[in-house]
Structure formats: C-alpha cells, structure tokens
Amino acid sequence: MLTLCLWMAGVSAFPVQPEAHTAATGSCQDLGKHFKTILRVEGEPVILRCPQERYWPGTAASSRGTVTWHRSGSAGPTPREDGRVWVQDGALWILPVQQGDSGTYLCTIRNASYCDQMTMDLKVLENTEASLPAVSYPQVLTAAASGFLVCPELSEFIKNKTDMKIQWYKDSVRLDPGSGRFVSVRGTTRLLIQDVSEEDAGRYRCVLAFAHGGTQYNITRNIQLRVRKKQEETVPVILSPHQTISASLGSRLTVPCKVFLGGGSQATTLLWWMANATSIEAAYPAGRVREGPRL
Structure with a gap:
C-alpha cells in the first residue's frame, strides 16, 4: 500500500560603557x-x-x-x-x-x-482623562488563553516589600482580586486573566499605596490592553488519491497527489510517499517506484 504523508510548518541598542579617564582635570x-x-x-x-x-x-x-x-x-x-x-x-x-x-x-x-x-x-x-493616552503602557494578550498584565515601573517603590497590595481596575470599575477570571497574584505586580476574550480589551489601571514620611500616596499606572486572535494552524488536507487505483500488470503508472494547504503562502511544506509504512526509497531501493517532481 502506498501512503501519502504531509507536514507543514508555518536589539535593542544601548550605549557602550565609556572607557575610564582621569577626572582630576575637571572634565566629565x-x-x-x-x-x-x-x-x-x-x-x-x-x-x-x-x-x-x-x-x-x-x-x-x-x-x-x-x-x-x-x-x-x-x-x-x-x-x-x-x-x-x-x-x-x-x-x-x-x-x-x-x-x-x-x-x-x-x-x-x-x-x-x-x-x-x-x-x-x-x-x-495634568491628572486628567485627556492625559491617559500619553501615560498608558500598551500590553498584548492572546484570546482563548490565560495571560498576565503587569503593573509596570514600580521597582523603586516595592524594594524589600513582600506585603504589597495592588488594586486593579478596568474602565474605572474595581476588579475582584481573588475570584472569577481576574486574579491579582499576591506579592507580585501581576494580574492573571483567565480565558482571555476580545471583550477584555481596553484600559486597565493598577494602584499601589505608598507611604513615606507619614504621608500616604497612590502610585498609578495605566495599561491599554489589546487582545489578538489566537492564530489557528491550518491542517493540510489530502484531496486525492482516496480511491483504489486499478492498473494493468507491467504497465507504467503515475499517481498524482493533490493537497490543500490553506490560504496564503506557506513558509515550509514537506510531502512524502510511503509504501506499507516504509519510505519509498527503503521499500524500492532499485528505484522501480519513485516520487516525481512537485508542480
């Protein structure tokens, strides 16, 4: 039996640390x-x-x-x-x-x-609605999967702190931190969103309480979440041959193969024939049966 098999596969720059030089001259x-x-x-x-x-x-x-x-x-x-x-x-x-x-x-x-x-x-x-686009951090999650939002640029305020609490809001509505699909991960700056949907896209706000010198401050970060669709893998479909092929003994036989690979071009496509679960080269080492060129 001949079997057809198919497989389809779809810096940041930074300055160099300067060489040391004498500062005694007053130059910097x-x-x-x-x-x-x-x-x-x-x-x-x-x-x-x-x-x-x-x-x-x-x-x-x-x-x-x-x-x-x-x-x-x-x-x-x-x-x-x-x-x-x-x-x-x-x-x-x-x-x-x-x-x-x-x-x-x-x-x-x-x-x-x-x-x-x-x-x-x-x-x-100015702390107004008009300033939000300028101070928002873009983040991206994939639909139909779980992912984390991160409250950014808080490292200076949370050093050596294990009891920090961050409040999360979506469109000015406070999220329940421990139930449902939104979970604030204790001791971290992350918010877990389970089973992300396109409706989760939008503006989020995370608020960290920070005390210094007897005064309480709120540190706010705004996040603009974009949800991208989950990329579906195209499964190759063998269109033909599917039926039993009759041939006369001793005649020359060519069996064409037609495969649907989906829309668009594919980066890599591998196609091969097998005879009784063995590669053609191994089953017919003399070359009586061989694969033809791809069209």
Missing part, C-alpha cells in the same frame, strides 16, 4: 541624553535613577562615586529647601511631583579617577 564624559522620556501625572511620587545605571548590571550609581543631580537652567544641585525634592542612595526623589517639575535632568557620577554624566527628560502631565 558626556553620554548624551537617554532615549526615553519619563511621563508621569502630577500629585504622585517619582523616583529618577541615573540613566547610565542600567548599563551597569547589579551596580548602583552611588557605589561608583558621588552622585549629583541638576535640572536644566539651575545653577546648583536639584534638592530644594521645601523638602519635596531630595537625593537618596543616588536616586532623585520628588514627592509629590508637580507640572512645574517637567524638564531635563542631568545626573553626574564622579570619583577620583572617573566622571560621566547623562541627561533625561521628565514630563509631568
């Missing part, structure tokens, strides 16, 4: 401006880290030297007398942030033999 290597603008809404806490830190895995800026912050247009260091802005462990804290804090900030790291500096932009928006 300028690493330029960080590519990402930090977008926040007024009234919430903001913690800025030196952008060059991200290129030193496991190393804080404060451990490499003295860290100073300046805001563009300011002659002196950034910390202010009102106590709302200060430097802690090399990071710039602004509690709470105001629209007037928008601007370009320069972080300088200096020690006896090395100095570098890098700027970053902070843009503070």
Whole structure:
C-alpha cells in the first residue's frame, strides 16, 4: 500500500560603557541624553535613577562615586529647601511631583579617577482623562488563553516589600482580586486573566499605596490592553488519491497527489510517499517506484 504523508510548518541598542579617564582635570564624559522620556501625572511620587545605571548590571550609581543631580537652567544641585525634592542612595526623589517639575535632568557620577554624566527628560502631565493616552503602557494578550498584565515601573517603590497590595481596575470599575477570571497574584505586580476574550480589551489601571514620611500616596499606572486572535494552524488536507487505483500488470503508472494547504503562502511544506509504512526509497531501493517532481 502506498501512503501519502504531509507536514507543514508555518536589539535593542544601548550605549557602550565609556572607557575610564582621569577626572582630576575637571572634565566629565558626556553620554548624551537617554532615549526615553519619563511621563508621569502630577500629585504622585517619582523616583529618577541615573540613566547610565542600567548599563551597569547589579551596580548602583552611588557605589561608583558621588552622585549629583541638576535640572536644566539651575545653577546648583536639584534638592530644594521645601523638602519635596531630595537625593537618596543616588536616586532623585520628588514627592509629590508637580507640572512645574517637567524638564531635563542631568545626573553626574564622579570619583577620583572617573566622571560621566547623562541627561533625561521628565514630563509631568495634568491628572486628567485627556492625559491617559500619553501615560498608558500598551500590553498584548492572546484570546482563548490565560495571560498576565503587569503593573509596570514600580521597582523603586516595592524594594524589600513582600506585603504589597495592588488594586486593579478596568474602565474605572474595581476588579475582584481573588475570584472569577481576574486574579491579582499576591506579592507580585501581576494580574492573571483567565480565558482571555476580545471583550477584555481596553484600559486597565493598577494602584499601589505608598507611604513615606507619614504621608500616604497612590502610585498609578495605566495599561491599554489589546487582545489578538489566537492564530489557528491550518491542517493540510489530502484531496486525492482516496480511491483504489486499478492498473494493468507491467504497465507504467503515475499517481498524482493533490493537497490543500490553506490560504496564503506557506513558509515550509514537506510531502512524502510511503509504501506499507516504509519510505519509498527503503521499500524500492532499485528505484522501480519513485516520487516525481512537485508542480
């Protein structure tokens, strides 16, 4: 018996760490401006880290030297007398942030033999519905499967915390964190959505309570969820041959094969014949039966 078998298969750039050089001359290597603008809404806490830190895995800026912050247009260091802005462990804290804090900030790291500096932009928006598109984080889940939403960019506020509680909302309606299809994973920044449907698409909001100096703050992140359809795999269908084929003994026989592969082009398609569960080459080593070319 001849059997027909078919199988079908359908950097981020970062700056290089600068070479060390002598800082005694007073010069400081300028690493330029960080590519990402930090977008926040007024009234919430903001913690800025030196952008060059991200290129030193496991190393804080404060451990490499003295860290100073300046805001563009300011002659002196950034910390202010009102106590709302200060430097802690090399990071710039602004509690709470105001629209007037928008601007370009320069972080300088200096020690006896090395100095570098890098700027970053902070843009503070009014806390209104109109600002939501600008401050929303796009995330994608697949329909008919379970997936996680992640409340982003909270690492500075949850260090060494195991009891954090995040409240989740969809279209301003608070989600029940422990029942139904929505489950807030305890001790993490994730929301599990079970059996995702297209109706789950839309705007979500996660809120983390943060206390500092006796004052309670809310840290809010907005997420725009897009649900993509589950990609269905096309199953190849053998259209012919299906019937028994009669042939005269000693005659020449050609058996055409017709297969439906679905719409569109396929990246890879493998097709082969078998005789009594054995490959044609093995069953007929002399070549009396062989596969023809594909059309």
